[in-house]
Amino acid sequence: MPTTPSPALPDDRLAAGAARLAARYAGNFGPETVLGLLADSYRQLAAHARIRTHLVVLSERLAAERLDALAHTQGLTAGGRTRVLFVCSHNAGRSQMAAALLALRAGDRVTVSSAGTHPAEEVAPLILQALTEAGAEPADAYPKPLTEEVVRAADIVITMGCGDACPLLAGKQYLDWPVADPDQAPIAVVREIRDAIDAYITTLLTRLPS
Known part of the structure; x- marks a missing residue:
């Protein structure tokens, strides 16, 4: 055969x-x-x-x-671990910050992923700077495409400005965080957006299993 x-x-x-x-x-x-x-x-x-x-x-x-x-x-x-997926358009700003901050705050309580519907070439340098200032370790961050396997594995899918581009699958919890796009923003604005995302993270952690 x-x-x-x-x-x-x-x-x-x-x-x-x-x-x-x-x-x-x-x-x-x-x-x-x-x-x-x-x-x-x-x-x-x-x-x-x-x-x-x-x-x-x-x-x-x-x-x-x-x-x-x-x-x-x-x-x-x-x-065991709750699987959380953050999705934005380019996976170079908001979703990268959210993933890094949740990983920092939640530790081994969660499995965190991020992806973009139209991935950029690289994570914006000011995003990396703002995350480093917050104590996160984004050195290995890179923009990734949104793939079916990762969406299907997620328990919670959090969209951040990608509109209807993220597929809707039965059995998933979907949240949308209306956070400003940090693209081309100065570092002061990037820090404000980071802190806004961190506030959402704080609320999310109260809803996750201990």
Whole structure:
């Protein structure tokens, strides 16, 4: 019986990451699933990347996040943490700040993700500065596309200015935080937006399981 060929990797440098992911998710997903998500993650990130220096590394990270989400929705991992997904247009400002602040405030109570309906090339430098000032660690933040696996795995989806672009799925709790867009804003305004988001985070934490 002929076998189905494995998906081709769009960059040969992804092979090492594919091997790591295949070993990490052995028993849950076959190599074809791993390769398919890794290749798709690369293509989606490459579509809006201006500088591709870290594209291979980021593709592996995105694929791992998607595989974790897929494993969760398929009941392959133990439950427990509430999964919160923040979505904005570019995943370079509001949703990045919200994700970093919730991770800082909630610790291991939650699994936090963020994504953009039209991801930017990079997180805005003033966003990183404002988060660092607040004690968050955003050094590894990067804009990510909104993928079906991550949406389906989320318990709470919080939109921040992306309108109707975020898909609505049954069984999810949806919130909308009407926060100003920090794009091109001076640092003083970015700090104000950060603090407004932090106030929403404080309220959200009172509603999450301890």
